[in-house]
Amino acid sequence: MGKFSVEHLIRTRLNWGLALIILGLVILLILPQFLGPFLLSLAILILFWAYLGQCWNIMTGYTGQFSFGHAAYFGIGAYTSTWLLVNMGINPWIGMIIGGIFAMLFGLFVGFLAFRSGLRGIYFGLTTFAFSMVLLFLSSNLAIINKTMGIQVPLIGGDSWLLFQFETTKVPYYYIILGMMVVSNIVVYFIGRSKLGYYFKAIREDQDAAAALGVNLLRYKMTGMGISSFLTALGGTFYAQYFYYIDPDLVFGFFLNVEILLGPVLGGVGTLFGPAMGALILTPLSELTRALIRQPPGFLPFLLALQGRAGVDIMLYGLILVVVIIFLPQGLVGWIRQLRRRGHRYLEV
Amino acid sequence: MGLLEVKNLTKFFGGLRALNNVNMEVDKGEILGIIGSNGAGKTTLFNNITGFYRPDGGQVLFKGENITGLKPHVVCQRGITRTFQLVKPFAELTVLDNVMIGSFIRTSNGAEVRKKAQGILDFTGLRGREEQLAKDLTIPDRKRLELARALATEPELLLLDEVMSGLNPTESAAAQELVRKVRDGGVTILVVEHVMRAVMSISDRIIVLHYGEVIAQGTPKEISQNERVIESYLGRASFA
Numbered sequence: 219m220g221k222f223s224v225e226h227l228i229r230t231r232l233n234w235g236l237a238l239i240i241l242g243l244v245i246l247l248i249l250p251q252f253l254g255p256f257l258l259s260l261a262i263l264i265l266f267w268a269y270l271g272q273c274w275n276i277m278t279g280y281t282g283q284f285s286f287g288h289a290a291y292f293g294i295g296a297y298t299s300t301w302l303l304v305n306m307g308i309n310p311w312i313g314m315i316i317g318g319i320f321a322m323l324f325g326l327f328v329g330f331l332a333f334r335s336g337l338r339g340i341y342f343g344l345t346t347f348a349f350s351m352v353l354l355f356l357s358s359n360l361a362i363i364n365k366t367m368g369i370q371v372p373l374i375g376g377d378s379w380l381l382f383q384f385e386t387t388k389v390p391y392y393y394i395i396l397g398m399m400v401v402s403n404i405v406v407y408f409i410g411r412s413k414l415g416y417y418f419k420a421i422r423e424d425q426d427a428a429a430a431l432g433v434n435l436l437r438y439k440m441t442g443m444g445i446s447s448f449l450t451a452l453g454g455t456f457y458a459q460y461f462y463y464i465d466p467d468l469v470f471g472f473f474l475n476v477e478i479l480l481g482p483v484l485g486g487v488g489t490l491f492g493p494a495m496g497a498l499i500l501t502p503l504s505e506l507t508r509a510l511i512r513q514p515p516g517f518l519p520f521l522l523a524l525q526g527r528a529g530v531d532i533m534l535y536g537l538i539l540v541v542v543i544i545f546l547p548q549g550l551v552g553w554i555r556q557l558r559r560r561g562h563r564y565l566e567v
Numbered sequence: 568m569g570l571l572e573v574k575n576l577t578k579f580f581g582g583l584r585a586l587n588n589v590n591m592e593v594d595k596g597e598i599l600g601i602i603g604s605n606g607a608g609k610t611t612l613f614n615n616i617t618g619f620y621r622p623d624g625g626q627v628l629f630k631g632e633n634i635t636g637l638k639p640h641v642v643c644q645r646g647i648t649r650t651f652q653l654v655k656p657f658a659e660l661t662v663l664d665n666v667m668i669g670s671f672i673r674t675s676n677g678a679e680v681r682k683k684a685q686g687i688l689d690f691t692g693l694r695g696r697e698e699q700l701a702k703d704l705t706i707p708d709r710k711r712l713e714l715a716r717a718l719a720t721e722p723e724l725l726l727l728d729e730v731m732s733g734l735n736p737t738e739s740a741a742a743q744e745l746v747r748k749v750r751d752g753g754v755t756i757l758v759v760e761h762v763m764r765a766v767m768s769i770s771d772r773i774i775v776l777h778y779g780e781v782i783a784q785g786t787p788k789e790i791s792q793n794e795r796v797i798e799s800y801l802g803r804a805s806f807a
Contacts, residue, residue, distance in 0.1 A: 413675045420668045423657035430617065430651070431720055432643035432672035 246396055250389045258388050262460070264501040265395040270453045271481035271493030272402040277446035278479070279488035280406075280415060281439055282422025284339065287346030288450050288478045290328075290353050291321035293470035295451025296458045297357065300369050310382040314455035318448040324349075325447025326440055333439050338425070347475060354470040368465025371458055382459045391460050398456065399494070402449055406490055409445075418442055422488065450478075473532065480535060484542050486549030495550050500538070507531040570595045570630060570755050571616070571647070571724055577624035578608075578615055578779075585611045587779040588625070593724065598746065598756045600770030600787075602763070604800055607776040609759040610652055613726050617649045618642040629724070644672060648717040649726035652759075654709045656701035663688065663697035665712055669719025684719060691715040691745060707738045711745070718749065725749065727758045731765045743769045763801070767791065775800060 250258060274288050298320050299313030308316075332345045358366045377384040384390045409415040417438045420428035429435055458464045468474075485496030511530050514521035524530055546553050569592030578586040586608050593599050601609050614620040616627050618639040627635045634642055648669075657665050666684040674680060688694050691711050696704065701712060710730050717725060731742045739762065746769055750756050760766035766773065767787040775783040775796050783793045790796055 411677060413671045413677070413680075416664065416668050416671055419660060419664070420657055423659060424655045426619070426639075427651065427655035427657065427716075428668070429619075429639035430643060430649050431669045431716060432640045432648075433668075434638075434640045 243400070250392050255388070258392060260502060260505055262388065262392050262395055263505065264497050265392070265399045266453065266456065266460075266497075267477070267481050267501050268494040268497035269395060269399040269402050270450065270478045271485070271497055272399070272406060273446050273450040273453065274478050275482045275487065275489075275493050276402075276406060276409065276449070277442045279482060279492070280409065280418035280422065281442035282418075282488075283333075283439055283442065284343040285346045285446070286343040286475055286479070287328075287348070287350035288446075289470050289472075289474035290346070290350035291325055291447040291450040292454040292457070292474060292478070293350075293353055293357065293466070294321040294324055295454025296464045296469040297363055297369070297454075298451070299455040300371055300458045300464055301363060304369055304372060309380070310455060310459055311380075314382075314452055317455055318451040321451030321454075322444050322448040325443045329440050329443035333436050350470060350475055351472070354466055354472070357466040357470055366466055368463060368468070369458075371462040371464075373462065391456075395456055395460075398452060403490065403494070405445070405449070410490060414438070414441065419488075476535070480539065482549070484538065484546075484549060486551030486553075489549065489551040492549050492551045499550075500535075503534065503538075504531045507534050569593050571757070572628040573612075573616065573625070574628070575625035576612070576615055576622050576627065578611055578620060579623050585779050586615065586622070589776075589779070589781055591774055591781060591784070593755060593757055595755050596750070596753070597771040598750050598758065598769055600766040600773040601757065601759045601776060602761075602766055602773060602790075602800070603776035606778070608779040609776055610728060611779075612776070613649055613728055613757075613759060616642075617647060617726060643720055643722075646721075646723035647726065648720045648722035648724075650713045650717050650728055650730060652728040652732075654713045656704070656709055656712055658700070658702035660701060661698050662693055662701055662704070662712060665701050666693075666715050666719045669716040672720045687715050687719050690748070691718065692741075707734055707742070710734070710742065714745065714749075718754075722754060724755045724757065727756060727760075729759055729761055732761045739765050 278284050295317035298317030299310050302308035302313040303310050328349050332342050337345055374381055374383050377386055417433045420433050481496030481500055482493040486492030508531050511524050514525055571593040573589055573591045576586050576589040603609050615622045618637050621636045666687055667680050670680040670683045688697055693711055731739045743765055770787055773787055773790045774781055777799050783796045
């Protein structure tokens, strides 16, 4: 095959990719017209987890610094905007940004301590986890944020874009989280093609080699941490405005740390589409499990034994995680890439 | 004044004196070889020059400026780049991406970086492999990549840690050729090498380290005839 045809192949594939993305966006934009209330809230949840997964992915997937404590930033975002709304009457959109800044400052603080002392790999992950647990216990004991009782978002009794609250329809929430998800993907796309992204990946692959080539390790790790924690906190505010209620377990909880990273792990860590792909599979699965356990259908009588018990979806998550780590260590996207590369080899022969 | 001056450099590992008052100078445009047996302190010397270790005493001057104890990335920005004895490719990235990461130190413009990196792949003979993952390269190509990536940072002084060891004679000759070509492009080179034949043939000058001390320096010919070096390192048989 000549050089021209190979380039042509690549170019057409790129165009196909672009066409697919645009098609996907159009579908996502008109989708709410066709969804009933149940499917609409499922779609919102999928987008929500895809967004959070991407936020986590920026840091762990690209700089390779494994975070096991992203609930910390999520919770800071949720609590900051909600507290400001309830106690100071500050608009949740503004509270969202303030929460993002607080979470970023906290993330940079954690990052500075951990990176300066040279913590890598699992030790860094444990440190982030410890900090998220500190916030869980702190928030459970602080009277100013109602301890474990949590905070209720005051209902305005109507729909308002300005006040970030919609009572009669969930469709606006869908578009808000869709916008957030798309923006997070665009951010990752552009990071991936810039010096920042190349330096992130260099750090992930080999820190010593990166440093020898002029990469300021601390600065770039902190940058990844800052972007990731800021964006994660915005998701916290969305959560509070969508569910009208937060408490320490919901937004700082142990399990949230796991849930955030499940999507990207299944879809492919360090890939652009991994988090969305993971969320697209995991969220319906988890909702389905919950629904089945809540009300086992007649043809699955053995589920009656589990009826009303919490935690089955968590067990399912654990199972999926084990299977993914054993059979798809690179995630779905990595697996597809591998297939493609193999396909290439056959083509060349 | 040399391009790089090392003055009384001392490094301890616990009670072990890994480097003991090392003094040396690298002149602009030369290839200076450092030889010595295992544990002589060659790699430790590299690590102290490039900021991976902080020396316990002494100074490192580059172009007359004190760079002792600067962080590795700062040392690289100043114009000194090192390679690693055990090559450290960015395994899951392509060859081109590996080299581009090196080029980004001088400019943030992606298109320019890509072009520069491609030029370096041409220069180092890695053309045609740009889309391969670094982990799929053969050992000689990995060593080439290590060198290519370092060159991409446009160093004035290049520190090569055993780029020729582990290669067969043909590959080693090709590597020597490449190192000379780099020098002819205006880069000063400091090489640590185990393979005596290779280092003798490419170096303008040689320094011999023995238990952290400089015991001799001179041209390859002088070194090969130096009594103390023969006694402590080369051995009688090989060069008698």
